[in-house]
Structures are given as structure tokens and as C-alpha cells.
Amino acid sequence: MCLAQLFLQSGSAYDCISELGEMGLVEFRDLNPSVSSFQRRFVSEIKRCEEMERILGYLLREIRKASIAVPEAEVPPVAPAPKNVLEIMEQLQRLEVELSEVAKNKEKLQRNLLELTEYTHMLRITRTFMRSRSRHEALGPQYEEFPSLETESVTGCTSMQRLGAKLGFISGLIQRVKVEAFERMLWRVCKGYTILSYAEVDESLADLDTGEISKNVVFLISFWGDQIGQKVQKICDCYHCHLYPHPETDEERADVMDSLRTRIQDLQNVLHRTEDYLKQVLHKASESAHSWVLQVKKMKAIYHILNLCSFDVTNKCLIAEVWCPVSDLANLRRALEEGSRKGDATVPSFVNRIPSSDTPPTLLRSNKFTSGFQSIVEAYGVGDYREASPAPYTIITFPFLFAVMFGDLGHGSVMTLFALWMVLTEKDHRRRRPGNEVIWTTFFDGRYIILMMGLFSIYTGLIYNDCFSKSLNIFGSAWSVKAMFTEHEWTNDTLQTNALLTLDPNVSGVFSGPYPLGIDPIWNMAVNRLTFLNSYKMKMSVIIGVIHMSFGVVLSVFNHLHFRQKFKIYLLFLPELLFLLCLFGYLVFMIFYKWLAFSVRDSQLAPSILIHFINMFLMQENATTPLYPGQVCVCVCVCVCMCVDQCTRV
């Protein structure tokens, strides 16, 4: 990694940075740290990009609302040249204006439609009121001078005007939930000078302002006098009723209903056309929406980087400081040449390596296979420049430790098949799902890890002889029950009197040698299977774990040697290793010793390792026989060693 200075000509700076960005080679250093983001040079361009992002966001939301699919290009587009930017900006602004206009119109039309529909309902229902009323004559005292309403339909309901008493009507719609309260309020305020009739509308209508669908009720209020009229008006406003003018005569009513019907039909036609047009516009926009998003993002990133550069004295040239891997310097030069060519520069941009004593940033190159493991290691922290990276080792150790815990042949093969399917069809998946579901993305990004885990699980499944929790008998079991009978250890009576019997490997012929690969299949049918397997698996896990930990500690030696900190080997590495080996290395030693020193014949006498281990710490005398001669002495030595070690570390 080296520090380099880039001299970019102002005209072609944008294209050079675009080329560098496409290759992803370098890390830029901020040369204007004291300048706030609002005072930097390219602030207006960034503002323009953000404006475009805003419009694009609105556009994508509208497209998604209309459930139109947004197709994605095969190859991601490059950042647009500055001269094309204006064109894109113009297109976006035009689209935004058009969309907002169409949306506003649509809303207005829908409002109109709703009002007209309500009016129609109201007219229809109040007609039934008038009909019924005229039949029952519920209009208070009967005036003999005036003919009944049936015969004098021309005069209509305002016949009362002749008396000088003005009969007024107010009609409209109110939400069903408010009707009772409305009625009560009317009664209380107007002291019985009003008559309210109402009926429910069958259709549920959407409320104009809130958009929620609710049941409405058509009401008709008839009242005497002006004052009452004003009070009734105020109450209606209070309850957010939609009032419509009440027609005077039946003919008027019929006329209004007819005109309303035609108007509703026209409106629906227009609405339909509007929606079609909107869909068309959105469809056309959706074709290029995705590439626009990418282009604007890239443009914004380029301007951010340009803001990090500083202008030189002559103001003709931009200077940038970058960290670049030494092996990629040739690629860097080529990118700059390409950028200069694209930007039609008279003077090409060039790169100049400068010496530096700062610690360069760490670059760890990874391909699609190692990137999963690298990200797991980075979750614990990124190493310093030139530190030994543990990631290559985790490619094996991580799946292997998983397999030690998993250990099933059948389920391991299912996992392997799943991972294999993901790996073989990775081209389609990479294109298809951009990351809507988090769980699927997690699985897909870790497909190589899952593949390794599955393969290793198949191996450990063979060792544990576990296939969907049943054992496979490949080589033939080494234990023979018949031998217990031929050697006269068991008889038919023993079978009938005992529920459980133990095969004795000391009897000749019962145990004919270890199973070639893995655990003997007879254990699957034994009742004490778990007792045996737990002990075996625990010991194996301790051995593998201790080896793994020691390996990790040994790796640090390479770091100390590289950074020329030899004192750390003596002060850090040796105490760590000593402590680890004294404690767990001794445990591993005891495990191996017990395996080798005790045979089938004296297995009854073998002491428990765990108890010995604990007693060592408590410095107790064991009541049982020692594991090996001189054990007491060794234990004391080990304990002293550990104490000394701890003191040095502190």
C-alpha cells in the first residue's frame, strides 16, 4: 500500500474519478478537513443530485403504488457525463410535474364523483320520505283551506308559505354513528319545531376527507321559521353533514336526478381515462427508473469525492491523495488515461507516488468464496496493516467445528444439496432478488459457508455413524451377542429374568476389534448409548478445542516477529502458551494417558479424570488411586507453574 498524489485536470476530473470508481481501486483522503460540507466546492452539484433523488423516490413510490414492475438492467450503468445530466434532470422534473398534476386531477374528479353519488342517494331517499309523508300528513295541524298535497303536487312542499309560515327543508347525509346524537341535539335545541326523518344508504361510501369507508344516513329536516333554520344549519355544520339543496317539486327532483346520472357517467369515463393515462406514464418511466437511480447515486458519490480534493494554485488542476496498493499502480495509471480520454482533456492526468510514514489502511482482497468468511472475521474487528489475517484458516476451522457439533450424515447431505443448488444457480439469484427479504439474503450470501458446513457434516456424520439419527451398518458390527451364549455367560434364563444385560468385552469372541470407520452401529440399539457417546464426544471436543486455541496463540508469534516486537514473544506469547498448556494441555495429556494405559481388563479401576482435575486445583489428596505414578508431584508443579505465570502477566 502506498500513498499517491493524483493530479487531475479540472475538465476531465469527473471522468477520471468515474473510471476509478468503477474499478474500486483506491481510498481517498480528505484534503479539506476544516471545511464544512456547505462550503465545499461542489455543493450545488450535490444539491442537484439530491433533488433528483427526491424526484426519483416519488416516482418509484408512484410506480410501486400502481403495482408496475421495475425492470433492472443487466449491466449497471455508468455515471452520466455532466452534459447529459441536464437532460435527465429535465426529464425527471417534467415527469414530476405531470404526475402531480394528474394525481391532483384524479383526486378532484373522485371528490366530485363522490359528491354526485351522495346527492343521488339523497334525492332518491328523500323522495320516499315525501311520498310517505304526503300519505300520512304528518305535518302538524291540518289547514282546511289548503288542498292536500296529493292533488296539488305542483305547489309542492312549500304550500305552507301561503300561511306566512315558512317551511324550510334541509337535507343531506351524515355518518350513521352520529345520527342519534344529531337527532337528540336537534330536539333539544329546536324544542320540537323540527322534524327529522332519516334512512340509511345501502351502499357504503368513502368519506371525502379521511378516505375511510362508512355507512351514511340520508336525513331530511323540516322546520318552521328563519331562526330555527339558522340553528339547524349550525348544528349540521357541527356534525360535518354534507348538505345538498332540496328540490321543490317532483319534476325538479326528476330533472336533477337525470342530470346527475349523466354527470356521474361522464365523470366515471373521465376517471377511467385518467387512470389509464397515469398507468401509461408510469409504465414508460419505469423502464428507465432503475438505471436513473444508479446513475444519480454514482454521480453523487463522484461529487463527494471531488469535494475531498483540493485545488492547486493555478486553479486548473485538482489534487487528490489516495491510498493505493502498489501492485495496482499500473491499473491506476490506465484508469486515469481512460478518464482523460473520455473527458477530452488537453493535458492528461497523472499519478505521483509520495513517501509517507502514516499507517496505511488495511485492504483484504476476497472473492465470492472467501468473502463470507472474511465478513465473519471482520465482525470481531479489522486487523492493522500487514497483520496476519486469520480468515484463510477459518475457511476450514469454522465449518469443521460446526460439523463436530452437527454430525449427521443425512441432514448434512440435505444441507449440502441446498447449498449446492444455491451455488449452481447463483447467477439467477444475484440478478433476481435485490434484497427484499433479509433471511434469504443471509442464506444466499453465506452459500459457500453452508456448502462447507454440509460437506464437513457428512464426514463427521460418518464418524459418529449418524444418518437421520439411525446408524448405518456398512462393515458389520464388531460385537457378537452369540459369543455370550457360546461361552456360557448367559442362558435363556438370564434373558427371561433380566430386562437389561451388559455385553462383557472381556469374554472372548464378544468384541472382535474396533469398527473400521466411526462408531460401531450396535451402539444405536444400546440403552447406555448416550453415556458412552457423551464421554467420547466431550473428550474429543476438548482435544480439538485445545489444539485450536493453541494454534490461535501460536499465530500471534508471526505478528510479533513481523512488527519486530521480540519482547512480546517473551512477555506475551510464552506466558499465554504456558498457561494454556498447563491447564488444558495437562487435561488432554490425562485423557490420552487414560486411553492408553488402561485396557479392558482393568477398566474398572480407571479413575475419573474430571475428579482428578478438580482435586488438583483444590490441592486435595485423592482418596482414589492416582492415574499414574508421581501424579501428586506433577500436579503440584503444574499449579506452581500457573501461579507464577499469572504473576508475570500481571
Added chain:
Amino acid sequence: MASLLFCGPKLAACGLVLSIWGVIMLAMLGIFFTTHSAVLIEDVPFTEEDMHDDETALQNIYKLYNQVGYNCFIAAVIYVGIGFLSFCQVRLNKRKEYLVH
């Protein structure tokens, strides 16, 4: 003719996956039972009387093994039926998606 569609797309897909798994697993289990695998002894419904019959004890156990094996095969055939039904539902659901509402 009334619509033959009685379940949604997800239920149909779930049924299909379960049926495939059921067919494969039950077929293999049937094979292992008919070859009298010792490891599956716990699932064979033998009684004390079967064991006390000295001459034919082995044959009794084998007969029970075969019975369980045939049961597995019958279950596998039922799953084939269910799988076929689920597959038809999946296809009908896909066809319904293309219809204009």
C-alpha cells in the same frame, strides 16, 4: 363447472413440498423395513408371545417387519396422490394469476 381451486398458492406449494418429502422418506423406510434392518426394531410392534415361540420367533418378527414395510409403501402411495393434487392446485393457481380480473 364449479372451480376446482380450493386452496391458495402457498398452501398448494406447501403441500407439494411435503408430499415430495413424504414420498421419498416413506419409500426408503419401506425398503429398510422389508430388508429387516435391525436398527428399526423399536418400531416393529412385536409382543412377548412372538418372542416365546422358539421355532418361528424369527419368522414372526420378519413377518411383522414386512407388514410395517407395506404400511410405509401404502402411505407413500397416498402421498403421491396428495402430491399430484397439490401440483394440480399449483397449476390452477398459476393459471388464475394470468386471468384478467
